[in-house]
Amino acid sequence: MKKTRYYKIGEAAKRLGLEPYILRFWEKEFDLLKPVRSSSGQRLYTQEHLRLLERIKFLLYEEKLTIQGAKLRLKEEARWLEVFMEVKKELQEMLFILKD
Numbered sequence: 001m002k003k004t005r006y007y008k009i010g011e012a013a014k015r016l017g018l019e020p021y022i023l024r025f026w027e028k029e030f031d032l033l034k035p036v037r038s039s040s041g042q043r044l045y046t047q048e049h050l051r052l053l054e055r056i057k058f059l060l061y062e063e064k065l066t067i068q069g070a071k072l073r074l075k076e077e078a079r080w081l082e083v084f085m086e087v088k089k090e091l092q093e094m095l096f097i098l099k100d
Helices: 009-016 020-029 047-061 068-097
Strands: 043-045
Touching: 009 020, 009 043, 009 047, 020 043, 020 047, 043 047, 047 068
Parallel strands: none
Antiparallel strands: none
16 A cells, blocks of 8 residues: 655655645635645645646746636636546547457
């Protein structure tokens, strides 16, 4: 069983080249971003959270989208991912049938 690596907010911010207050702000703005909390209430980010934060940073800083624009883009990307996963599942089922 693989152990999940958690990053405290300072560690996560440093890896991303951002200040911790930016991560706290984005947490309020982006519903997808929900770090787990330690028993003492400290934010703990997983690798998946870091990937999402990288994406948000790219959309805001490189693509120059507004917060609202970034939210819409992430929602759109999530929809496309769902479609892709469904198509992949159907293709795998067809392949299984054809192999029989």
